[in-house]
Amino acid sequence: MSTRQRRMIIHHLVRCCILGAFGLYIxxxxxxGTLLLFVxxxxxxxxxxxxxxxxxxAIYQLQAAVQQWQGVDPAACDCNHEPPRSLLANLLVYALFLLPLVFGLLHG
Structure with a gap:
């Protein structure tokens, strides 16, 4: 398994977890009964x-991770883009999505 495949699997799994966490939070x-306090x-x-x-x-992201793990490139349709190579850039992007989720969980 190549480094690129491992990176993409990790990205798909992180995205799956973030999307699933937002769904579970809702x-x-x-x-x-506190949804009306926020919307x-x-x-x-x-x-x-x-x-x-x-x-x-989230299920789609999980499926993409599994396909990547099996060696099938889910981006064969050329509709996906590569995430940044920089660890700092990736942490920043994912932190932008995780921060509201963390604040919401700490509030409740």
Whole structure:
């Protein structure tokens, strides 16, 4: 397995975890009845439905990681782009998504 394949597997798995965590966070806010503290009541249904989209996208990222692990390049359609090579750039990009999630979990 090449270094590029390992890097892409890690990126797909990190994306899967972040998307799944946001979906789970929306579900937990809904179950606890605190979703309306964060969103407009008229948008509550749309936010709840967005959790389904987040889970679907997380499953797609997991599937892409598995395909990459099996040696099949999921980017064969040329619709994907390479993540930055810099570790600092990757940490910054993923931190932008993780920071709101962490603050939300610490708040509740």
């Amino acid at each position: 579900v937990s806010l809904t179950r606890s 407009e009541p008229n948008l509550a249904v749309a936010v709840k439905l967005s959790a389904i989209g987040l889970f679907a996208t």
